[in-house]
Amino acid sequence: MLNTSRFRGPAWLAASAAAALLAGCSQAVVLNPAGDVAAQQGKLVITATLLMLIIIVPVIIATLVFAWKYRQGNQDAPYAPDWHHSTVLELVIWTVPLMIIIALGTLTWIATHKLDPYRPLDRIDAQRPVAAGVRPLEVQVVALDWKWLFLYPEQGIATVNELAAPVDRPIHFKLTASSTMNAFYVPDLAGMIYSMPGMQTELNAVINRAGVFKGLASHYSGPGFSGMTFKFHGLPEADFEQWVRKARVEGQALDQASYLQLAKPSERDPVQRFASVQPGLYERILNRCVEDGQTCLHEQMAMDARAAAGLPRDICTPADAPQFVAALRQRAAPAAP
Template sequence: MRYWKTLALLPLGLALGGCNLVVLSPSGDVAAQQRDLVIIATVLMLLIVVPVMVATAMIAWRYRQSNKAATYTPDWDHSTQLELLIWAAPLMIIICLGAVTWMGTHLLDPYRTLGRISADRAVTPQDKPLEVNVVALDWKWLFIYPEYGIASLNELAAPVNRPLDFRITSSSVMNSFYIPALAGQIYAMPGMQSRLHAVINKPGVYRGFSANYSGAGFSGMRFAFHGLSDAEFASWVEKAKASGNQLGKPEYLTLERPSANEPVRYYASVDNDLFRAILNMCVEAGKMCMSEMMAIDARGGMGMAGISNTLPLAYDKFAGRGAVFGAEPSFVAGGVCLPGDQVTRMAENSSPTVLAPLDWTPLQGRGLERPGLMRPSKASFIPLPTSKSNS
């Protein structure tokens, strides 16, 4: 019988063999500190959970119906010693757990620059961080190295024991940048920049992927992260430069289109303004950048004339993503009431002006001067565009 019981447990052992313990055995100092925080918190909670479970089993066994030797005291209702134990022990655990969590939350803040390379080595002024700009595309990862003027697709490399400064954004929908061996996952959001400071301490090839579902090609959003020596990383940079590929704004707009399971690709040169344009959603020629829109808003906006400001901003990128609206870019002017085919605009100290019927060709977003060149007036009205020509 014992033989059959042991045999029945074998499938459970096989299932455990498929577990990946990289989170509990990482190769980066930040991930190692996060692991320690998880272990400490788990042990502190088990100090309460385990005794309660053991006491529950012991009480159920001692006071079972068949145990006639158990003391029966139906009038018992209070014990000072037991009350102290029940309340003091969990309170101490909560205090310790709160203190550890508070310190870990601040010390492991992904926006916080690293204070150490490893447990026995502090960061010095000579340890210059390697900046890597990360862009989550549909459905692939683009890595830009501003210091070297190169980029790579679906492959990331970094020197061992050198601080890493990741600046992370997305081209369309929310994703999550995650290398379990390096650090915790950080969200990538369009129009926003997330930060992650980390370091890899052991050479090797590690798995990176998106931890946030983002559509049909999500399962292919995986990449290899190479932890290299300084000499190996220099060779990797030279390999990228030898590829001869260029990554300018036109090439990026082609790369941005949804595609899955793309092979690793290198770019020998990158447009210096590309990441800023991606972050501000203005890679396409003639589109107003978010920073320019915010500059206008910071000055108080432009009233009804500001409606035209929204036309150059198409956050869901109909044309770039091949939506049902067709290849021609089309935008919607928000906040405009359309009675029939006419728009009525009210000017300050003037009578209503009724515009002619609109031409329902795709609105391209024209008519505003660049921020800094335009001075707001008492009544500044810019007609809705009907032309397809670029301004």
């Protein structure tokens, strides 16, 4: 049996402190990530914190000074029961926080637009802009129960619970979900982005350092949520091409039938690779019509729009476009008095 008596006292306290520090190291990635977008977000957190400390630190100091100066035992402290106003104090109390709020608002407004996940990247890092003609690597992401499916339309492959991208190449993620809303998050890469069934969200990011980084689902989605993690590999271009070739050699084909089998709820799935992907599969997943006989969402919306315009609900063809537009304009025109 383990003898715990030797862990008592100062040694036990030191061990506990060390464990706490090590546990906090995993959170430090947010402030020292490997991707430029995440790095900008981390700097924004630090800048906002420092701005708020301009108020917090003086208030804490003033609280301690006042408590000491006006303690019960200090008979020399001034006593002014009729004091009720100080113009200088009022200016300080209102002006300083107002200036900080203006600074925070301006900073947040600029960063919100600059770091918009839908906005294509204009730089690789602080020193290098994106070169003209560089195409982002497109990755289509599907949040399943409870695993991640990644499709590479340019390479024609797919993987489960494993993601890879070349270092210093922009990445354009398109995200959706099979059944339950979830959230895609690689702390080293960029901020969290939601994935929702029947909808598509987007995220633009870049990884600036080779390595293996943790990815996870940051939104609770059921009993398998805790195991819904994956590894993100930042690779040099040559190693990425080798990774793609490995998937093409080892993997199977991903089609409607294999996807429907994959989409069934399961927990802590191993890495899987698919050498080919059925054309249009992601669009069918997005529009929730993978199974034969289902009406796709975009087709259903087109039929509803035609019905609202007073036209037959049949799928609109290019030849119907003038009639459809004319009907909409007629319905939108103000009624005669």
